Amino acid sequence: MRTASGIYRQKLDHPGGRTEIVIGAGALSGEASGLADWLEGRTVFVLSTPRLAELHGEVLESLGGAAARVVRLEVPDGEQAKSLAHAGRLWDEMLESGGKRDSRLIAFGGGTVGDLGGFVAGCFLRGIEVVQAPTTLLAQVDAAIGGKTAIDLTGGKNTVGLFHHPARVIEDTALLATLPRAELRSGLVEVVKMAALLSPPLLERVEQELDALLAADAAALAPVVAGAAAAKCGVVERDPAEGGWRRILNFGHTLGHAIEGALNYSHLRHGEAVAYGMLFALQLAHSRGLDETLGERLRGLLGRFELPPLPPLEPADLWALMSRDKKATESGLTWVLPRALGHGEMVSGIDRGEVFQQLETFLPDPFARPPFSL
Amino acid sequence: MRTASGIYRQKLDHPGGRTEIVIGAGALSGEASGLADWLEGRTVFVLSTPRLAELHGEVLESLGGAAARVVRLEVPDGEQAKSLAHAGRLWDEMLESGGKRDSRLIAFGGGTVGDLGGFVAGCFLRGIEVVQAPTTLLAQVDAAIGGKTAIDLTGGKNTVGLFHHPARVIEDTALLATLPRAELRSGLVEVVKMAALLSPPLLERVEQELDALLAADAAALAPVVAGAAAAKCGVVERDPAEGGWRRILNFGHTLGHAIEGALNYSHLRHGEAVAYGMLFALQLAHSRGLDETLGERLRGLLGRFELPPLPPLEPADLWALMSRDKKATESGLTWVLPRALGHGEMVSGIDRGEVFQQLETFLPDPFARPPFSL
Numbered sequence: 001m002r003t004a005s006g007i008y009r010q011k012l013d014h015p016g017g018r019t020e021i022v023i024g025a026g027a028l029s030g031e032a033s034g035l036a037d038w039l040e041g042r043t044v045f046v047l048s049t050p051r052l053a054e055l056h057g058e059v060l061e062s063l064g065g066a067a068a069r070v071v072r073l074e075v076p077d078g079e080q081a082k083s084l085a086h087a088g089r090l091w092d093e094m095l096e097s098g099g100k101r102d103s104r105l106i107a108f109g110g111g112t113v114g115d116l117g118g119f120v121a122g123c124f125l126r127g128i129e130v131v132q133a134p135t136t137l138l139a140q141v142d143a144a145i146g147g148k149t150a151i152d153l154t155g156g157k158n159t160v161g162l163f164h165h166p167a168r169v170i171e172d173t174a175l176l177a178t179l180p181r182a183e184l185r186s187g188l189v190e191v192v193k194m195a196a197l198l199s200p201p202l203l204e205r206v207e208q209e210l211d212a213l214l215a216a217d218a219a220a221l222a223p224v225v226a227g228a229a230a231a232k233c234g235v236v237e238r239d240p241a242e243g244g245w246r247r248i249l250n251f252g253h254t255l256g257h258a259i260e261g262a263l264n265y266s267h268l269r270h271g272e273a274v275a276y277g278m279l280f281a282l283q284l285a286h287s288r289g290l291d292e293t294l295g296e297r298l299r300g301l302l303g304r305f306e307l308p309p310l311p312p313l314e315p316a317d318l319w320a321l322m323s324r325d326k327k328a329t330e331s332g333l334t335w336v337l338p339r340a341l342g343h344g345e346m347v348s349g350i351d352r353g354e355v356f357q358q359l360e361t362f363l364p365d366p367f368a369r370p371p372f373s374l
Numbered sequence: 375m376r377t378a379s380g381i382y383r384q385k386l387d388h389p390g391g392r393t394e395i396v397i398g399a400g401a402l403s404g405e406a407s408g409l410a411d412w413l414e415g416r417t418v419f420v421l422s423t424p425r426l427a428e429l430h431g432e433v434l435e436s437l438g439g440a441a442a443r444v445v446r447l448e449v450p451d452g453e454q455a456k457s458l459a460h461a462g463r464l465w466d467e468m469l470e471s472g473g474k475r476d477s478r479l480i481a482f483g484g485g486t487v488g489d490l491g492g493f494v495a496g497c498f499l500r501g502i503e504v505v506q507a508p509t510t511l512l513a514q515v516d517a518a519i520g521g522k523t524a525i526d527l528t529g530g531k532n533t534v535g536l537f538h539h540p541a542r543v544i545e546d547t548a549l550l551a552t553l554p555r556a557e558l559r560s561g562l563v564e565v566v567k568m569a570a571l572l573s574p575p576l577l578e579r580v581e582q583e584l585d586a587l588l589a590a591d592a593a594a595l596a597p598v599v600a601g602a603a604a605a606k607c608g609v610v611e612r613d614p615a616e617g618g619w620r621r622i623l624n625f626g627h628t629l630g631h632a633i634e635g636a637l638n639y640s641h642l643r644h645g646e647a648v649a650y651g652m653l654f655a656l657q658l659a660h661s662r663g664l665d666e667t668l669g670e671r672l673r674g675l676l677g678r679f680e681l682p683p684l685p686p687l688e689p690a691d692l693w694a695l696m697s698r699d700k701k702a703t704e705s706g707l708t709w710v711l712p713r714a715l716g717h718g719e720m721v722s723g724i725d726r727g728e729v730f731q732q733l734e735t736f737l738p739d740p741f742a743r744p745p746f747s748l
Contacts, residue, residue: 088527092527095529127615160465161499
């Protein structure tokens with residue numbers, strides 16, 4: 001629902017209650033955020049990073065608002081913050097500064113701050129309430145909604161965490177103006193991911209407004225963020241604990257995660273790797289009978305993203321990484337394959353030989369029209 | 375429900391599903407445990423300690439049963455195991471040994487193993503299913519049921535954790551035969567705690583069979599463990615997330631925790647400190663108008679426990695520790711005070727002066743008849 005002020009309001013119902021979602025330019029300003037009641041008389045921890053303090057110092061200062069006491073917590077910029085060591089340090093600081101069961105936490109940052117902040121809040125004194133205030137497009141359209149929290153182990157990313165739904169998600173699209181173009185592109189890939197399998201009108205909007213979106217045009221971004229959030233909410237409400245249907249959001253992520261791992265999380269951003277993952281899933285689906293309409297359309301759209309080229313990779317390395325994926329079960333990998341525009345399905349039991357064969361043709365030229373169909 | 379084999383079966387319904395509870399001598403033996411389906415085709419992690427491996431090696435060996443693969447995990451005996459460092463090491467081992475989202479964990483041990491095992495399972499890959507197989511009376515009657523998990527920070531015990539209900543709790547009362555008398559006593563205090571405010575028939579049974587219970591008589595223990603488990607299930611079902619009513623289980627724990635902290639977790643076991651905490655709560659309730667019937671009865675029963683004496687303690691130290699209790703909120707402490715046999719209530723806003731005055735008379739002679747009433 002869009003209000004007169006240009007702020008979109010949505011709700012996500014989950015087993016533990018309801019998440020209010022507020023989206024738009026200026027959503028974090030006192031009145032729009034609606035945080036006063038939630039903060040009143042409480043201690044609030046505000047988690048962020050040095051870079052965000054520099055970029056958005058004024059917004060950050062204002063976040064405590066109506067709280068009785070504001071305690072600032074800081075972690076380094078980047079994925080390195082998502083460690084057990086940082087989580088432990090934050091818990092110590094929260095306890096030492098008098099944190100209680102009715103204290104609150106606001107996670108102000110990108111996916112890293114949101115994942116870590118959600119995890120830290122979810123386990124502190126067995127769980128305090130959290131507000132997610134995502135500052136990147138990637139976090140706004142995906143990570144901040146749905147309650148997934150995590151930290152990394154040496155052996156794998158997001159391998160420790162829990163489901164801890166935020167009380168509120170506040171997505172101020174004005175913050176996106178400071179993002180580098182590559183970061184916007186990475187976030188838009190996740191929008192395309194959801195739009196392709198869940199919302200044809202959203203896909204059309206992205207196709208039409210891609211240039212404005214990549215230029216961080218606030219008027220173009222707010223409805224797209226709201227559309228992606230609505231698609232995500234629909235999936236999460238249907239499957240809160242990622243027991244089945246929620247894996248639809250994993251479109252492009254099976255190979256995407258493996259690409260990131262094989263490149264040691266360098267060269268490509270998450271969304272860029274996922275874009276290649278989607279292209280591969282399309283090829284795999286095509287080889288199993290999907291007609292070419294959706295593949296052509298998505299190759300066309302993703303081609304306009306000017307992705308960095310895919311570095312040379314070995315199928316065997318990718319296969320090993322996929323088999324270790326945390327979403328894998330004892331019975332093997334589940335792929336998310338498109339069935340048509342707006343429809344996807346989970347497919348298990350695709351054997352190593354088939355995946356290898358497809359990777360051999362895909363890796364040298366990911367944007368090529370698939371070489372054959374059934 | 376008691377079956378012909380002397381095994382009691384109960385269910386606990388919670389927001390995430392249902393916990394099956396199996397209680398009795400031999401409950402862990404293959405057939406009685408009912409674990410075959412839960413384990414079949416999976417990797418199972420079996421968490422325990424060196425001392426338990428020594429005492430119950432054969433039972434421990436048999437636990438993997440129908441699993442495709444059994445991976446043994448070990449932590450040191452004692453509270454030191456409940457650290458972030460041990461949790462991190464276990465997660466690393468689980469990931470390195472190929473743990474997946476559909477892997478299982480069995481926590482075989484006392485409250486420490488249960489708390490840590492539940493926490494580790496609850497956060498590994500955002501949660502794998504766990505079975506609690508408690509080996510102490512304290513864990514069987516209380517900690518293993520209800521989904522509370524935790525580790526300790528330097529600044530406080532059980533300060534990091536989450537609610538993660540076990541799929542099944544298997545309480546083999548035959549294991550209790552190896553427990554020292556002091557450990558049985560500590561567990562029985564928690565039974566008295568629940569019986570006093572929730573189940574008069576259970577209180578009567580404990581009074582009648584105390585000698586047999588303290589001698590680890592299996593025939594006496596099984597129905598008492600089953601009675602306490604039923605009382606606890608009733609409370610947890612009414613308030614799964616400890617939002618209100620579940621705090622009734624905190625009877626005796628407000629001062630009990632503070633006594634443990636002030637003594638640096640030496641001199642008294644948890645249940646022994648809780649016994650003194652209950653006596654103090656009775657005095658506090660009496661000073662606010664409770665008649666003396668219940669107080670006399672519980673002082674009589676706890677007097678038969680032959681508790682170690684309460685070392686000298688300062689009211690100011692205890693107050694400081696209580697104010698830091700993780701159950702405290704910004705608005706202060708909530709006491710659980712008895713109102714009559716089988717009835718308790720939560721009382722907030724008791725001021726420092728009143729608590730100090732009562733502590734001054736209580737600490738030198740905890741078993742004395744309260745000095746005055748309203």
